[in-house]
Amino acid sequence: MSPSSKVRSKFLLFITSLFCLLGISLQTAVASRCVDATATDIRSFTLETFNRNIGLMTPEQLLTLSEKRVAIAGIGGLGGEALRGLVGLGIRKFSNADPDVLDKNNRNKQSLASERTEGRLKVEVASEYILERNPYAEIRSFKEGVREENIDRFLEGVDMVIDGIDVFAMGVRRQIFMKAHEKGIPVLTIAPLGRSVSVMLFRPDGITYDRYFDVNEKTNQNEHLLKFILGMAPGFMHRNHYHEQYLRMSEGIAPSYIGSTQIAAGHVVDIVRGVLLGNSEISSAPTSYQYDFSKMQVQKSHLAMGNRGPIQRLKLVVAREKFRRHFIDLPEEKQEP
Template identity: 30%
Template sequence: MSHTFDYDIAFSRNIGWVTEAEQQIIKSKRIAIAGMGGVGGDHVLTLARLGITKFNLSDFDEFGCENTNRQVGATVDTYGQKKLDTMIAMAKAINPEIEFKTFPEGINEANTEEFLKNADCYVDSLDFFALEARKRVFRLCAEKNIPATTAAPIGMGTAYLNFLPGGMTFEEYFRLEGYSENEQYLRFFLGLTPAALQQAYLVDPSKLDLANKKGPSTTIACKLAAGVTGANVAKILLNRGDVIAIPYGLHFDAYTNQFKKTWRPGGNNNLLQKLAYKLAKRKMNI
C-alpha cells in the first residue's frame, strides 16, 4: 500500500466509472465555488475526491458553534477560524497538488469577474439570503457561457437546478426584480423547490426567520446536495450523459422517500408557481 501521494493512484478507484482519459480531463478543469459554509465545504471536498485540481473559492466568514450541525468544516477546533482557510487545508489533505485562487473578502461587484476567470463550471454555495451576489454571479455566468449549478439543501433532501449556456437564465427563471427583499427570498425558495417535498415534515415553520435571515437545515441535505452536484459537474465537464437544465429540475427527499423531476416552463411566471407564491405570501404575511 502506497503512503505517498500520487494523483493516478489516489483517484484510480474512479476508473471504471470514468475512463483514464476522462480522469485526466477532470484533473485539468477549474471549478468556481462561492461560499464555504453548509453545502460549499462539502462541494469542495467531494470535487477534490473526484480529482478536480483547480478551484476558485470565496468566503469571508468564520466558523462558529451554530454551524456544527451541518457544515463539514465546523468542529470545536475550528470555531473562530476562517471557513476558507479551513476548507483549503482539508482539501489539501486530500490532494496536496490542488491549486487555489482565493477570494477571502467574499464575492462583490469588484471581483466577481476575476472570481469566474477560467472557470469551467460554477457551483453555487452562497448563503440563501445572499441574493444580490447570487444574481450577479449567475448573470456573469450566462454572459460568459459558464455552466452554473445550484443544489439547495432542503430539509433532508436536495433540489437541483442547472443553468447551461444558451438556455434559460437565472433571472428568467426566478423573476426576482421588482419585488421587495422578503418577496425575493420567497420567490427564490419556491423556484428552488417547486415539488415542495419537504413540507410534509417541517414541524416548526416559525424557524424560518426572514427578518433575521435564519432557517432550519440538516447535514443530511448538505451531503445529498454535494453528491448530486458532483455527479452533474462530472457530466458537464466530460460532456457525457443527459444533463437536466431549467426549466427542468430534480428534487430528491430522503425522509419522504420521494423523487420528482420538476418542469416549470416560464419559471416563477408559470401558473402553478404564481399560485404557490400567492398562497405562501398570504401564509407568511409578506
C-alpha cells in the same frame, strides 16, 4: 533584509520545494500548490491517488477532470461538503469564495467546523483541507466573498460554478448567475430544503436566472427568496418537514439538516462530473428536480415560463401569505414591466 533573514527565507523556500517534490503539502499560505511540479508529476499523482474512480470513468476522463476549474461561491454546508467530494473526484483547481468564519453552529452540517478551526476563515480552512489531500491543487481564495469588483476574477478560467451562497444573500446569487451566463459558464444550484434536495442546472444556452425566477435588480430581498424557493421546488415536497413555531427566518436564520447537505453534496459531485465530461444525463433549467429522501420520492418539474406561468403565480399568492408569518416586509404582488 538582514543576512540572517535572507538565509532563513532561502531555507524556507528549500523546505517548501522539498515537501512538494515528496508530494506533501504545507498547511501555510506560502503557496497553493507544489510550484516546481511538472505535468508528469501531476498526471502520475492523479492516476495513483484517485485510481479508485477508474472503472466508473476512464483514466483519460480522470485526468480531464484534474485540469478543470470549479468555482464554489459559499463554503458552508453545501459548498464545504461539495468541496470535499470534488477533491475525491480528482478536481484540483478551485476558486473558493466566502467571507465568513467557522462557528459552533456550523458543526451540525459542516465537516470543516471543529474546535481546532473555530473562528478561522472558511476559505483558509478549505485550502488547507484540499492541500492535505492533493498537494498539486491550484486554489484561488476570495476571503472577501464575491463582490461586484472581484466577480470577474472569481470566474476567470472557471469551467463550472457551484452555488453555495447563503439562502438570504439573494443579490449576490443573482450577480453570479448573471455574470456566469454572460461568460458562458454553467451554474449548478442545489437547495437542501428540509429533508429534501432540489436541483437546477443553468446552462449558458438555456433560460436565464432572471427569466426563470422572474426577478430583477428591483426585486425585494424576501420576495426574491420566496420566488427562488418556489422556483427551485414547485412541488413544495418539503412543506411538512418543519416545526413552524421554531422557525427564525425573520432573524436571517434558516434550519439546516446534515442529511440534506450530505445528499446534496453527492448530487453536486456527480453532476459536475457529467457536465465537465460532456455526458450529463440531467435536464437543465427550466427543468428542476426535488428528491424527498424521507419518503424516497422524486419529482421532476418543467416550467417553460418559470415563475411567470399562471400556476406558479397562483402558488406565489398562497406562499406569500404563508411567508408573512416569518417575514414582515414582503410586498404585495407587483410585476415590473
